[in-house]
Amino acid sequence: MPVEMFTTLEGIWFLLAGVFLVGYALTDGFDLGSGILTIFTKKDENRKVLYNAVAPVWDGNEVWLIAGGGMLFAAFPIVYAASFSGFYLAILIVLWALIGRAVAFEYRNKKESPVWRKSWDWIYWLGNIVPAFLFGVAVGNAVIGVPIDQQGVYHGSFFTLLRPAPVLMGVVSVFMFLMHGSAYLLRKTEGEVFNLAKRSAYISLFGYVAALVLTDFLLVLTAPFLYENYFKYPLFWIAPLMIFTGLILFFRFLTSGKFNKVIIGSTLTTIGTVLTIAFASYPVLMRSTINPEFNLTIWNSASSHITLTVMLVVTVLLMPIVIFYTAYVYRVFKGKVSAEGGYH
Numbered sequence: 001m002p003v004e005m006f007t008t009l010e011g012i013w014f015l016l017a018g019v020f021l022v023g024y025a026l027t028d029g030f031d032l033g034s035g036i037l038t039i040f041t042k043k044d045e046n047r048k049v050l051y052n053a054v055a056p057v058w059d060g061n062e063v064w065l066i067a068g069g070g071m072l073f074a075a076f077p078i079v080y081a082a083s084f085s086g087f088y089l090a091i092l093i094v095l096w097a098l099i100g101r102a103v104a105f106e107y108r109n110k111k112e113s114p115v116w117r118k119s120w121d122w123i124y125w126l127g128n129i130v131p132a133f134l135f136g137v138a139v140g141n142a143v144i145g146v147p148i149d150q151q152g153v154y155h156g157s158f159f160t161l162l163r164p165a166p167v168l169m170g171v172v173s174v175f176m177f178l179m180h181g182s183a184y185l186l187r188k189t190e191g192e193v194f195n196l197a198k199r200s201a202y203i204s205l206f207g208y209v210a211a212l213v214l215t216d217f218l219l220v221l222t223a224p225f226l227y228e229n230y231f232k233y234p235l236f237w238i239a240p241l242m243i244f245t246g247l248i249l250f251f252r253f254l255t256s257g258k259f260n261k262v263i264i265g266s267t268l269t270t271i272g273t274v275l276t277i278a279f280a281s282y283p284v285l286m287r288s289t290i291n292p293e294f295n296l297t298i299w300n301s302a303s304s305h306i307t308l309t310v311m312l313v314v315t316v317l318l319m320p321i322v323i324f325y326t327a328y329v330y331r332v333f334k335g336k337v338s339a340e341g342g343y344h
Contacts (some may be wrong), residue, residue, distance in 0.1 A: 001235045001236070002232055002233060002282070003284075003322055007281070007310040009302070009305055009309065009312065010157070010283075010299055010302045010308070011045060011168060011283075011298065012308075013040065013071075013075045013076070013298070013312070014020065014278075014282065014283065014298045014314065015074070015310055016071065016075075016078060016275065016312075017068070017071060017072070017076075017278075017285075017313060018275060018278045019319075020064060020067055020068035020071055020105075021068065021274050021278070022270070023064040023067075023179075024061075024062075024064035024065050025069075025176075025177075025270050025271075025273075025274050026063055026180070026267060026270055026271070027057075027060075027061035027326065028058070028061040028062055028064065028065060028179070029176070029177045029180045029270055030054070030126070030130045030181045030183070030184035031054045031057075031058045031061055031181070032129075032131060032177045032181065032186055033049055033053070033127075033128075033177040033178045033179065033180045033181020033182060033183050033184070034054055034182070034197075035050070035101065035125065035128030035129075035177055036125065036128050036129050036132065036177070036181065036301035037178075037181070037182075037183070037185070037197070037200055037270070038050055038051075038121050038124055038125045038141070038243070039121060039122065039125045040196065041192070041193070041196055043192070043195070043226055044114075044124040045191050045339040046101055046193050047117075047337075048109075048132070048195070048339035049120060049189055049193045049337060049338060049339050050185075050193060051108070051124075051186070051194075052337045052339065053185060053188045053189060053307070053337050053340070054184075055105065055284055056332075056333040057329055057330065057331065057333065058101075058105070060325075060326065060329060061326075062098070063322065063326075067322075069104070069269060071311075071315075073343065074260075074303060074307065074311055074319075075302060075303055075307075075308060075311060076285060076298070076301045076302055076303070076305060077187050077191075077301070078152050078296055078300075078301035079235045079285045079296050080201055081148060081152060081303045081337075082152035082153075082154060082286055082296060083138075083142065083286060084147055085153075085154055086146055086148065086154030086156065086307075086310055087138055087141070087154075087161065089158040090134050090137070090138060090158060090161060091138075091322075092131050093130060093134060094130065094131045094134050094135070095259070097126055097127045097128075097130040097131050098127060098131060098279055099122070099127075099282055100123045100126060100127040101124055101127025102125075102127075102129060103120075103123070104121070104124035104127060105124075107240045108121070108124070109122040109273060117228075120307030124257055128181050129174065131168040131256075132173055132174045132177045132178075133171070133173060133174050134170065135170075135173055136166075136170035136171070136172060136173025137144050137162070137167060137169065137170035137171045138160060138167045139160050139165075139169065139173075139226040139277060140165060140166030140168075140169030140170065141163075142281070142285065142286045142287065143164050143226065143277055143280060143281040143284070143287060144163075144166060144219075144222075144223050144226070144287065145223075145286070145287035145288060145289040146160065146161070146286070146287070146289060146291050147160065147290050148286065148287070148290065148296070149288070149289045149290055150291075150292060150293075151292055152286075152294075152295050152296060152301075155290070156217045156275040163170075164222075165215065165216060165218050165219055165223065167221055168211060168215040168218060169215055171202075171207075171211045171215075172208065172212050172215055172273070173209045175204050175207040175208035176204075176208055176261035176269065176270055177271075178200060178204035178208075178271060179201065179204040179205060179206070179264070179266045180204075180266040180267070180269075181200075181203060181271055182197045182198075182200040182251070182262075182266075183201075183262040183263035183266040183267075184263060184266075185264075185267070186198065186201065186259040186260070186262050186263070187260050188335075188336060188337050188338060189304065189336065190336055190338075193213065194259075198254075198259075201250075201262060203206045203336075205247070205250055205251060205254070208247075208269070209247065211238055221254065222310065226280040226281070227280065228317055229280055229282055230279070230280070233279070233300045238275075238282075239272050239274065239275035239276040240276050241272070241279075241293055242268050242269070242271055242272030242275065243268075243272035243276060245268055245272075246264075246266065246267070246269030246270075246271075246272055247269055248265070249261075249265035249268065250262055250264075250266055250269060251265070252297075253265060283297045283298045283299065283311055284296075284297050285297060285298060286301075290297025302334065
């Protein structure tokens with residue numbers, strides 16, 4: 001591990017950025033994954049179960065997304081400006097998708113009309129699969145590189161982001177969240193929805209592995225620099241090892257019938273995936289395809305030391321509260337869910 005990652009404010013904030021990403025991927029990740037299954041069951045009762053499984057926690061899980069955006073704005077403002085301007089349309093699409101998901105929770109059951117409910121179910125589905133895909137595409141573009149100049153100005157369009165490698169990383173992201181969502185549903189549901197989650201777990205597992213292998217093959221050809229850190233810092237291999245371990249445990253628990261433990265495998269896989277990308281990119285936060293000298297790193301895009309210090313103190317004080325409250329909510333709402341006594 002690079003010493004400066006633990007001994008400098010910039011390095012510490014790189015680690016904290018990883019914590020926020022992992023926090024969001026683990027919590028809202030299973031929301032997105034379970035929501036993707038909505039249109040794959042025709043019974044209204046089953047769809048209610050899918051809503052009810054995440055209803056008590058989905059909005060609280062998005063705190064990690066908001067906190068991550070605030071962290072980026074305060075700790076690495078140049079990266080925030082470059083990414084939010086360069087990825088503006090993609091971020092706007094994600095925003096509308098998340099809004100649609102939230103509104104679907106509130107309005108879906110306002111009428112008994114099948115057309116009304118089915119329409120909101122499709123909006124809810126888009127509100128889950130679109131962010132799951134575009135989050136992966138955005139991260140892929142940041143680490144592989146986008147056309148930004150010395151001032152961090154983006155010289156491209158929305159379609160510039162849709163290159164093969166980032167798109168494949170978006171597919172990996174979808175299958176990763178689907179694995180996590182399926183594992184969550186195996187703990188929270190029974191009956192037909194449980195069987196749906198079980199089938200989805202197998203499909204998402206093989207889909208994730210296939211997409212990951214194809215992505216790695218393409219990156220070896222188009223972005224070999226992403227593998228340099230793993231030869232420079234051997235301890236970084238702990239992240240890919242977590243992916244491998246998570247996949248083995250996911251498959252083993254799934255095939256042995258230990259369904260309550262499948263989420264252990266998806267959790268390790270999710271953490272390992274996020275960290276593997278982060279370690280591959282270190283210390284670059286946003287890479288330039290125009291000139292490597294224009295890369296935005298933790299050194300040339302960070303805020304002042306006083307800003308980073310104040311933020312670090314506040315984070316150390318408040319993050320345990322967020323984690324404790326999140327754990328408490330999951331404890332209160334533990335157990336199986338049904339279609340009765342639904343949201344609102």
